[in-house]
Amino acid sequence: MLGLLDALDISNAHVVGNSLGGACALRMALDAPGRISALVLMGPGGVNTTRSLPTPGLKLLLDYYNGEGPTLAKITRFIREYLVYDGSQVSDEMIQERYEASIDPQVIAAPPLRRPIGIPRFSRWDFTRDSRLKHCQVPTLVLWGTEDKVNRPSGGEALRSRMPDCNLYLFGRTGHWVQWERADEFNAVTLAFLISRSAR
Template structure:
């Protein structure tokens, strides 16, 4: 059986990288979160089909995640993750792209836009880290995950407001992804306790965030137990050209819990960009 999480392969910043490349048009780069067993496909499987009707959608597994290589003794840091994103764009000869960052991926999107402003067009930040906040119990549980189906089921309950969306089958699939060779070893090395320091490490300086000129759509679930709503409220205050959409009865999985509405938000936001520039 073909694994849909495995797509194409390219060497980005020296790292053999698994990615998905679907559709045609202006490129949109999707950057996943940092949950255990995550991959670009698992994170964006319901977003890619909608966006790819109008855009070229690119969704890489960031180094340390999914089916991208995990170099031995690799230093998992903001600097290196940003280099991986830019290396990925360079490898595919993409000069500039819209970017959509989920959670951890939101922090990477902000950092990339700050360091390489000429490479990033519009930004979507969904349940994004990137500001300083007190470590939540939910995020501590996510980063402190140790493999078991029960632990994965508990994590999925934290991610979703509506527990009926969390099936035993989904928990089993994500658990199996989290125990692939080398996965837990690299994952446990990324965010070891005490974990407040990693929240802070993912945060960009507020003075720098204020300099962002990108048109930015900020999306958050009101009941998010992983990244607090206050993070997105602060980003909306700091980013000059920002709009904020908060989904009620929604946890950390906006793109899964409110798929159609989320996809329409993105498409309208990116299409507005085209109309403004026409």
């Protein structure tokens, strides 16, 4: 992503990321804080507050491309039972769209998330162990659903307590997809945050 900014001749930018995208955004801020003017993270990955195994939702996600591979039944169960708080709100059309995206040949060739072979070393992806967090001055807004079954909501407080300029907003009765489940509030909070940072 930093290479993309270089290719587009963008010196710095606001970065918004959900889940794996949130982990990527946070890594960008730690690796090149001068390039990131503000950071918005929605249920980001890589924030392990328990040192325990992944959540049931994350296990399903990591196994999606294993075994029989992607199926409509697997993605339907993941989305309706683990991704959002109220699965009845997700249309069949949306699930079909997500399924078709997941079986794109280029995605199949290099899945973005997959359970590692052998003993997983999740500590490599644990930002709570990264000493750079306490020195990261990038203005950060963390948004998390209290009913997130993919990434533990306790990660929000872990980031807020470690980062010098970090605001935390928790959404009740909301799962992993804050930006979709609570779109109006998400847009309002995020826009206000980014405008306030742009005015500095």
